[in-house]
C-alpha cells in the first residue's frame with residue numbers, strides 16, 4: 029500500500045509539472061501551482077468550448093502565468109466589489125458642502141491633499157491617514173461627508189451594513205467583520221464606511237459578550253488595514269463618541285477624529301440653496317429665512333423642504349394654477365418645527381470636541 033504524506037504529494041506536483049512543461053517549481057509552491065493549473069484547465073475549456081487536456085492547460089498556464097494571475101486577481105476584485113455592494117459616489121457632492129464648514133477644511137488638508145500630492149507628502153514623511161472617525165449630533169452631515177470624500181477621490185464607496193455583520197447569527201459578529209475586512213484589504217482605491225459605529229464598537233465594560241468579540245476583532249483589523257497595499261480609507265461615523273471603547277480612541281488606532289457640528293450662516297445658506305434649487309420657487313429672501321434657523325442641521329433643513337414642497341404641491345393640485353414657494357411658506361412651516369440642536373446637545377458636543385478631537 030502506498031502511503032501519501034504531504035511531502036510525497038509535493039514531490040508529485042513538482043515532478044508532474046516538470047514532466048509536462050520542463051519547468052521546475054519548488055515542492056513548497058508546486059501544490060498550489062498544480063491547483064491553479066487544474067482551475068486553468070476548466071477556464072481554458074470554457075473559453076475554447078471543448079475539454080482541453082491537462083497537458084495543454086499546464087503548458088498554457090506556465091507560458092502565461094503572470095497575465096493569467098493578474099486577470100484572475102482583477103476578476104476576483106470585481107466579484108468582491110459586487111459582493112460588498114461597492115458604489116461610485118457622485119463627485120458633485122463635495123460642492124454641496126460649504127467651504128466654511130470646518131470639517132471640509134480638515135478633510136482637504138489632512139486627507140485629500142497628501143493623497144493628491146503624494147510625492148511631496150512622501151518627501152516630507154507625511155503619510156495620508158487611513159482610519160478616520162467622524163462624530164457629531166445626528167443629521168449634521170457625517171454620512172454626507174463620507175460620500176463626498178469617496179466622490180471627490182473617485183474611489184469606491186463601500187458601506188459595511190450592520191445586517192452584513194449579523195449574518196448567520198449575532199454570535200458571528202467578530203467572525204463576519206474579519207471575513208469582510210479580509211476581502212476589503214485586497215481592494216484598491218476604496219472608502220470603507222461603518223455608520224453607527226458605537227453599535228459595533230461600544231465600550232467593552234458595558235457591552236455584552238457578543239459586543240466584546242467584535243470590538244476585539246476591530247482592534248486587530250485596524251493595523252491590518254493600515255498595512256494593506258491598496259489605497260484604502262476606513263471611515264467610521266458615530267453620534268455618540270463617548271460610548272466608544274476607549275482602547276479604540278487611543279493614538280495609533282484612528283489617525284483622525286473629526287467633529288462634525290452645527291453650521292454657520294454660510295453653511296446653512298449653501299444647504300438651503302441646494303434644496304431650494306430643486307423646488308418651484310418664487311420670491312424667497314434666503315438670508316432672512318436662513319437666519320431664522322440657527323440650530324438647524326442639514327437633516328432638519330431637508331425635512332423643512334419636504335414640508336414646504338409638499339404644501340406647494342397640494343396647493344397647486346387643488347387650485348389648478350402655478351404655485352411658487354415664497355418666504356411666507358417657510359415662515360409658516362418653521363412655526364411648528366423643533367431643530368435637532370439645542371443648547372444641551374451643543375454643550376455635550378463641545379465637551380466631546382475638547383476630549384476627542386485629533387487631526
Ligand SMILES: Nc1ncnc2c1ncn2[C@@H]1O[C@H](COP(=O)(O)OP(=O)(O)O)[C@@H](O)[C@H]1O
Nearest residue numbers: 124125166167168169170171172299302326327
Ligand atoms: N452639505 C449638505 N448639503 C446638502 N445636503 C446635506 C448636506 N449635509 C447633509 N445633507 C443631507 O442632510 C441629511 C442628513 O445628513 P447625514 O449625512 O445623513 O447626517 P449624519 O450622518 O450626520 O446623521 C442627508 O439627507 C444629507 O444628504
Ligand SMILES: [Mg+2]
Nearest residue numbers: 170171223265
Ligand atoms: Mg449618518
